[in-house]
Amino acid sequence: MAGSGKAHLRNTADPVLRVEDLVVEYGAANGEKVQAVSGVSLDIIAGETLSVVGESGCGKSTLAKGILQLIATASGSVVINGQEITKLKGNELREARPNMQMIFQDSISSLDPHMKVSALIEQPLKVWNRGTEAERKAKVNDLLQSVGLDPEVVSQRKPTEFSGGQCQRISIARALALEPKLLVCDEPVSSLDVSIQAQILNILQDMKERYGLSLLFISHDLSVVRTISDRIVVMYLGKICEVATPATLSEKPRHHYTHALVSSVPIPDPTKKNRRAVLQGEPPSSTNPPSGCRFRTRCPAATELCANEEPQLRDMGGGDFVACHHPRA
Amino acid sequence: MSRLFEIENLEITFDTARGPLTAVRGVSLVINKGESIGIVGESGSGKTVMSRASMGLLRGRRVKRTGSVKLEGQELLTLNNDEIRGLWGTKMAMIFQDPMTALNPVRRVGSQFNESLVKRLGMSKEDASKRTIELLTLVRMPEPEKVIAKFPHQLSGGMRQRVMIAMAIACNPSLLFADEPTTALDVTVQAQVLELLGDLREKLNMAMVIVTHDLGVVAGYTDRIAVMYGGEIVELATTPDLFANTKMPYTQALMESIPRLDRKIGDRLPAIGGTPPDPTLARTSCGFADRCTFATDKCRTEHPPLTDAGNGHMYRCFFPLGGK
Structure with missing residues (x-):
């Protein structure tokens, strides 16, 4: 993944949310710092639904909590409705809270x-x-x-x-x-039955229209977010690998990690089998992330360049951005 | 094909504060040797109760069990605790949704294998350690020599599930129940575990029952699928037939509500309104009638029987989709 960079941020006059270079650290047992979110930038414009997807431990929930200042952020900025909230303390922060609300998985x-x-x-x-x-x-x-x-x-x-x-x-x-103005949903449907998931997703869509909400939607399930999102951010080990529209993501994912995620989604159709690029192994520890591109240890296309240089988010046209030295065609 | 496991007219009633609650209502199902069956349904459909009762895990004063469950011709419901215990591991085994609570948190992984290998198969401790590493290799565990010295909490969810699968197959069972084996896992790890279960089934020629709420999970890995609703089997067919010629409106609704990658973007997800029938009440109508768009007066006053479409495709509906 990933990479850094802010190429995907838009020059809108007043986005509902603008996050730049956000870093969230946790203290590890040995006294070292672990960066759960490592320099993430994103923005949400009015009425938009932005989803963040990734595996367990990629930092997506930490990102949500960091944005809402539910946990302390190490550096970076979060601007909600034109107000920088990372520097706010006590009552000032409390005053800003009615604008940003959250719903949880459980x-x-x-x-x-x-x-x-x-x-x-x-x-x-x-x-x-x-x-x-x-x-x-x-x-x-x-x-x-x-x-x-x-x-x-x-x-x-x-x-x-x-x-x-x-x-x-x-x-x-x-x-x-x-x-x-901003509703953050952290895995709101992952503990629900499929038939109920659809009900909740539909309600969120209705509420968005009715109250003019912007949604930040956190999920591990690409198939859930693609129907409701305007833009999807794929995270891996604390960084962004790809930012794209739902159509691009499910039809021609450019990042090798996104491709693996997409092909892991089970298809409810017995005639379409064996299409899978099953990802081997599990993500490396974020206490000691790989050099360069963090996905290179599991990536089929990794080269020496990937070990030496961290890829930056590049504009691929059509509102799509990818942080990869060797994107899929 | 030869019959391995036969469930006949199984009914499970719990004695609860609200009165008798019938979780499984007259379920019959035959599982052949080496076959893979998916049992699909929402929360509360009775899928887990049915599989646990079949394993002989649900016993006691507050559970009333009627009907018959036979493994290779042997009736299981009348066995006492020691007798049923003798079949666990060697004849049938089960893996659970949450491997963290199913594994013993204060014992190292290696020593947890001893129970089945030393006590059940009578191996020496040394042989058991060797066999443990073989089993962990079989479930494609990276660095099995290191894993046996670890505690379950030191492993990731996917690795814990691999440990549990390795334990379940340690004594070569002929039937493996997998109750929501991948629900707690990430989608990438889910794919790994499903591939693994499919491979193991072929290698060990084991029959497998996958219990899940997700039709997508079982579509690629089963020979037949039973759809459960309100404690009953409402549709049973071979996997391709179930998807191609869906008979039950409920199955259809379940399929449509699955978020999938090839659906048009921006479409509203078709949700199933309403709630399942109350399990404490007797069933005098079709359990799905209140939620079904095709329901008529007949559906609301009569309980539909399980009907055979002719090719073994069973359904429980007066007005099946695509006609009778």
């Missing part, structure tokens, strides 16, 4: 089991003193309806009485209560 554990559904969704409104009690109640009912839950039936119940899919709907309603 929706059941992200909801307080002792609170009723109506109280859960009302809480952000109460905290920020939005509206009168009657207005808040109307807003809660409105939000519940928009995610496909009947307020009459669900308001007085507690999260434990609901299935995973229903809990994810409740978290979406709660995240939207303050009408954020």
Whole structure:
């Protein structure tokens, strides 16, 4: 992968989110620093859905948390709605939070089991003193309806009485209560059944249109993100390997890692078998990443150049960018 | 083909605070020697309960089991604990979704193999160590000599799943149950594990049951697929036939809701509305009727029987897609 570079950033006047050279470090047991996110840049314009895909440990969730300042970032900048938030502290950062909300993979554990559904969704409104009690109640009912839950039936119940899919709907309603500009979704459907996944993805699409949201969608599953994304970022070991439209990514991925990811997706069609370029092995440790291109140890096209020089993101036309010395044709 | 495993009219009822809950309702299924079968269904469809009950893992006062499960002609439901234990490993084995909780966290990988190799097969410890390395090599574990000295938490999810597969095949079972074997894994590692399971099945001539919620996972690796819904088998056919001539509206809806790479971008995903039927209630209608776009009054008042389309393609629907 990857590589560094900012060729894929757009010169829009006011992107909803602009991240430059973001670095997030964790302390390892031996006192060394591990860069989980190693100089990532990306931007999201109004109404856009940007997805970040990659394997476990590639840094995609850390990136999401770093962007929202839920964990400390080592360097780099994050600008949301024109406001640089990496330097904000305490109350200033708190004031910026209504604009950026998040939903999590495990929706059941992200909801307080002792609170009723109506109280859960009302809480952000109460905290920020939005509206009168009657207005808040109307807003809660409105939000519940928009995610496909009947307020009459669900308001007085507690999260434990609901299935995973229903809990994810409740978290979406709660995240939207303050009408954020940016919604970060960290693997929102990966613990759900396929039939329920489709329901949640459709709700997110509806909400995006209704509230004019921009989405940052984190997932390990390319087939899930490609239907809902405008742009997809592929990450490997803390860096970006490819930025492309969903069509490019599934039809002619340029990075060898993306190609392996695409061909690993199981196809629900018994007649299309044996098309796979199964990637051998597992990603190397990020405590001691390979020199040059980080993917070179598993890459079929790696040469000496890949070991010596880190590839930079290059413009391939049509809004596609790849960080590879020897991209696939 | 010779019959290896026969499930007949299996019904599993749990005694719960809400009253009796019937998780599996009259399931019959024959598995032939060396065959690979996929069992597909949503959460709560009874797929896991069925496979665990078949293994003899669900026992006790609060589980009522009726019907019959036979392995090579031997009835399993009436066996006592010691007798069924004698079949585990050597005749049938199981791998689970979460290899971290299935492996013993405080014992090194190597010593966990001893249980099956030393106790079951009566090997000496030295032979067992050699065999362990052979098995780990067979599941394509990198550096097996180092792995045997490690604890499960020091391995990645994919490597843990390989350890579990190696343990499951240690005593050459003739039937392997794999319950959601790849659900917890990354898509690249999932592909590796599925390829591995397919290869092992051929090499060891073992029958395999893959239980999953993902039709995409079983499409390329099974001979036949049983679709379960609300505790029943609602469609059973050879894998190509199931995809080419889908009979059940439920199967169709399940196939359509899978996000896939060759779908047109920007299309809304067809979701299945509603929820599965309540397992505590008796079934007096088609369980899918409330969620089915083709449902008629007949579907809401009568329970459809499992019907054979003629070529072994079974379905449970009054109005199958593509006609009768």
